[in-house]
Amino acid sequence: MTRWPNLAARLLSAWFVLAGICAVAWGAEDTFVIKGAKIFTSGKQGVLTDAVLLIENGRFGKVIQNETGLSVPVKDYSGKTIMPGIVDAHSFVSAYYRLLENTDVITSDLVAGIVFDPSGPEAKHALESGITTVNLVPRSENLVGGISSILKLDRESRSLSFMKKQAFLKISFNGEAIRSDREPTSLMGAEHLLSRKLESMGVESGRNREGIFPQKGLRSLLKGDLLPIIAASDMAEINTAIRFLEKWRMHGILVGGEEACHLSLVLKEKGIPVLMSPILSAYPDRLVVNAARLVREGVTAAFVSHMPEADPLSLRISAMMLCHHGISQEEALKTITCNPARILGISDSVGSIEEGKDADFIVMEGDPLDLGSPIVAVYVNGKAVFTKGN
């Protein structure tokens, strides 16, 4: 009689072992080895040549010297280069017209991620250009647009793959947010309006009496659960943003930052990172010299695409142009990979090729900062989501 429970336990454990083996067999698709490629890790290991990269269950494994003795598939990318998947920290991709709620100036309750269309053509275009992670943000036309969402551009999955559903609160001191037919009509008025709104948050309890929005975003901003991402381009807007962060004792991120290099000392001292607009000839105020100076003077900076306002390729173009102004290739590459990941606070899973991080990477024909080297394949979580020719 005492044997029965014992037997049951053994049967059960045997079943679990079988199930486990099956799972490994099923998951073998994202466990493989890459050899032959030159790897730009954007991490501590720098550039690896002739290394063998192990990818286990959608994550990067150890860099090993020899693939013999491993019973996993081997992908030979001899003569190719590999760089981490690009992180776009400020994007409206595949949701542009749905990211603006124009009926109010402060709409902090809206969450950007829910209007993203993963099967749209823009998302496909971004992915094929190597962008694997985006921070989807509300547009800059509202003083407080809403809450941004960080997500992977993973075409395979049926549902959205959020990394963080509520990441940052979008605030805009940009010229776009200032209009002549509604409050605020001036930059000083914008800062004042937002500060007064935050002050009244502290006093009022429960539902906000004015308007229909309960302003949950502003409440979490005050509690410190959300950090602000502030659109500010010229000196006046950046000064206003710095003053706002100082007044409310917050950490925050600037986005735009065309003239940020003139305030690089202040930004460095206060530890405020800058997400720079992509360098495009259509915008004469976006100067490569200014961007290079910002990077050189030690401000944590990254390029963003504002997609679809700019082409996704503009990220690689901008990083490439930094090299023309005395920034090393490795540093320039970091402005589109590990720097944006660090600024967004997701650098423990994306942004560089290091053990334990998500296996998001791009395989290219040649140098990553050479536009003459087309993308061969893009991998997200160890799965090939784009292969050239397919």
Add this chain to the structure above:
Amino acid sequence: MRRKLIRMLRGRSLFFAIFLCLFGSISSAQGPVVIEAGTVLVGDGRVMKDVFIVIRDGKILSIGKGLPQGVALDTLDFSDKIITPGFIAANACMDVVKQKSEEGKEVTPGMNLLYAIDPRAEDFDKAWRSGVTSVYLAPGNRNIFSGTGTILKTTGGTLQDMLVRNQVHLKMVLGREPAEGNSYPSGRDPFHLRNRRPENRMGAVFIIRYTLSGLQNKQSVPEEDLTPEERMFRLVLQGKVPLRINARSYMDIRTAFRLMEEFGFRWILEDGVDAYRYLDELASNDIPVIYGPVYKSRGREDFNRDDDRYLSRTPVLLAERGIRFAFQNNDESPISSFREEAIYAVRLGLSRENALQALTLDAARILGVADRMGSVAAGKDADLLAFDGDPFEPSSTLSGVFIDGKHYDPNK
């Protein structure tokens, strides 16, 4: 024992040498500078000949015939030049802010322009090149209480370096401008920005009286229970922050006097085009006037003026009565026109002493910063101008500008 001592001394001397090197390099960077000046127009009417002005750390250390002994000094030779204090624009209209007014509400005393200013704007360059070393910038004229003003130096490149004092005066606008475009919401969007009071001057006065008398009724409320706006109005009613009233036409100046009698605030008349009609009242109540531009005809339909000659002679009339006044420019005249205004006023009969005082010391007194700037005196900021000849002679050129002790060449 002796060896020990020597070793110790050696160690010390090395340390001392490093210290000396460090200190030496610092002192050479910020060392005192001496200006050998031929003539100094002090700003308060006095003239000094053949003196040495010693500048250290951006301040005037001393001014006198003798030089401090025993210190190696960099001497700048301005012995053939005329030195004056830097000009102060008591009300500057400059293209340094994109939107000057917040037009959503009529009473916005909490507004402050400082962080919306672009410190690298071209107009700052134009200002110091024409001798204007400090400017007062305030929000625009589209609100009744439009906010507080800021005093900035015109060089520096960052707001931190340029800022002299913030929240100086609270601006109040009488006249037509705050009401322009406002109307009753008939036939347009009921939530439109412009569906608000006032529609005319009468409505504006109502709002001023409504706001200030509301504060008078709150006199027993403790400071911490007031909103920041109410705190600002309390400071105004207590006389700690002066009101700067933009009142052009005679009826607006009359309204300002009436409100002063009712509420007892301290005020400054800004853009007082019709100030010549109230000379007695201005003199007896000790109200300073900011006036300008002198040389432009100010044709506007709501000035029921009888004689154009009075307008240009206003500085002379103000000086005759002993009313403190300063010059200003407006949207139609550039920031570089301050010296031209004074030259024009001198041509119409203003004495050179009064003209310089209006540009420098009186402007500083009106702004409440006469302890820091406005004249060439020990302890004040080293904001100086060097002219080739008489500053009120159009042919003489400005050949050197000092702001906070730093030498700039306006002709480069």
